[in-house]
Amino acid sequence: MSSPAGLLEILREKGTPLGPWGDAVASVRRELFLPDEVEVGDEFISRATSPARWLEVAYSDVSVTTQVNDGRPTGPDEYRLPTSSSSQPSVMLEMLSLLDVQATDRILELGSGTGLNAAWLAHRVGSHRVVSVEIDPVLTEQAAKNALAAGLSPLIVQGDGEQGWPAGAPYQRVIATYAVTAIPYAWVEQVAAPQGRIVAPWGGSFFPYSFAVLDVRDGRAEGRFTGYPAFMRDRNPRPARGFLDDFLHHREAADATTTGLSPLRIAQDPDALFYTGLALPDAWHLPVSADDGSGEMTLWILADDKASWASADHTPDGREYAVAQYGPRRLWDEAEAAHRTWEALGRPSRDRAGLSVTAHGQQVWLDTPEHALSSLTDPPRGRWTGG
Numbered sequence: 258m259s260s261p262a263g264l265l266e267i268l269r270e271k272g273t274p275l276g277p278w279g280d281a282v283a284s285v286r287r288e289l290f291l292p293d294e295v296e297v298g299d300e301f302i303s304r305a306t307s308p309a310r311w312l313e314v315a316y317s318d319v320s321v322t323t324q325v326n327d328g329r330p331t332g333p334d335e336y337r338l339p340t341s342s343s344s345q346p347s348v349m350l351e352m353l354s355l356l357d358v359q360a361t362d363r364i365l366e367l368g369s370g371t372g373l374n375a376a377w378l379a380h381r382v383g384s385h386r387v388v389s390v391e392i393d394p395v396l397t398e399q400a401a402k403n404a405l406a407a408g409l410s411p412l413i414v415q416g417d418g419e420q421g422w423p424a425g426a427p428y429q430r431v432i433a434t435y436a437v438t439a440i441p442y443a444w445v446e447q448v449a450a451p452q453g454r455i456v457a458p459w460g461g462s463f464f465p466y467s468f469a470v471l472d473v474r475d476g477r478a479e480g481r482f483t484g485y486p487a488f489m490r491d492r493n494p495r496p497a498r499g500f501l502d503d504f505l506h507h508r509e510a511a512d513a514t515t516t517g518l519s520p521l522r523i524a525q526d527p528d529a530l531f532y533t534g535l536a537l538p539d540a541w542h543l544p545v546s547a548d549d550g551s552g553e554m555t556l557w558i559l560a561d562d563k564a565s566w567a568s569a570d571h572t573p574d575g576r577e578y579a580v581a582q583y584g585p586r587r588l589w590d591e592a593e594a595a596h597r598t599w600e601a602l603g604r605p606s607r608d609r610a611g612l613s614v615t616a617h618g619q620q621v622w623l624d625t626p627e628h629a630l631s632s633l634t635d636p637p638r639g640r641w642t643g644g
């Protein structure tokens with residue numbers, strides 16, 4: 258059933274906690290927020306040629322890509338980086354539940370996208386209590402039109418979310434729908450005294466897949482991590498992404514070594530990925546399985562600046578694994594050192610980590626704010642000293 262009621266049914270069957278949001282899901286028609294051409298995974302869907310499929314997607318629990326490559330015309334062989342979407346409804350609800358919105362809260366959203374989340378918020382607390390900031394001017398205008406078509410008028414403004422929106426402050430709740438490496442202090446400053454909450458997808462390039470849930474008190478935000486959301490990264494600045502080959506170069510000149518640490522022990526353990534990722538905010542990882550039944554896998558680590566890359570090959574019977582590294586940094590060595598630090602700490606799970614944000618910046622800690630994880634967050638870089 259391609260309708261709001263159908264989506265509600267899908268969410269209920271999945272066991273998604275709806276909390277006080279069921280009425281918003283049922284009343285705000287998602288189809289009003291989607292452009293006529295959308296993408297879901299590798300599928301392109303045109304409303305003109307496949308109206309039933311388009312509507313089905315609108316009322317499915319899937320993330321719908323609404324813009325790639327910032328809206329630039331993209332050739333058939335070019336990399337398609339999703340740059341805006343209507344997020345997966347169950348993930349939106351997970352975030353809203355973490356945000357713990359009260360009926361009289363003023364709310365700041367960063368990353369309007371289609372405007373659907375701002376519209377859900379406006380439906381719940383009233384349009385006059387919701388401000389949403391979008392960096393892309395075309396999307397900003399469209400999001401405001403979409404919301405109006407649904408009978409809602411949150412203030413949707415163009416700007417860099419990093420600044421928040423001081424003119425609408427103070428807010429009780431701040432929610433970002435793009436992933437940030439660091440929580441901007443402006444968000445903390447714009448939260449009303451005596452207390453409020455910030456929820457944002459958080460993490461650097463290696464592992465941007467955690468929600469930071471922070472309570473704000475006395476000019477300080479503090480909290481922990483949960484969930485495994487996959488959100489788009491902050492556009493300003495946004496690290497380069499592309500095909501693997503766009504990041505690989507000088508393969509013949511790479512340093513070849515071996516390691517006793519299977520790359521699987523990093524790639525398949527979310528806690529290892531989280532803590533290792535603290536040391537690699539500016540390099541991403543890509544596990545590539547051989548897909549031939551051999552059980553072999555290569556873990557690629559690729560610097561955002563494209564200067565350095567590394568690979569580590571897992572083989573099921575191996576005790577030593579082949580490593581290749583190229584560029585000014587030794588990225589595998591950095592990852593292995595971070596993994597070793599995590600092991601020395603007793604392999605803590607992510608839920609023992611926390612984050613504090615003050616006017617001096619952010620600090621990740623283990624168990625208590627006094628125990629800063631500076632050995633991971635400020636690692637000495639393994640600089641290449643060879644000729």
Ligand SMILES: C[S@@+](CC[C@H](N)C(=O)[O-])C[C@H]1O[C@@H](n2cnc3c(N)ncnc32)[C@H](O)[C@@H]1O
Binds near residue numbers: 341371375392434488
């Ligand atoms: C996942 S989409 C948002 C989904 C949206 N909340 C909805 O309900 O459709 C992420 C959005 O964040 C925007 N964005 C990225 N970086 C931003 C920034 N620095 N400031 C404001 N918006 C940003 C992107 O342009 C994109 O539209």
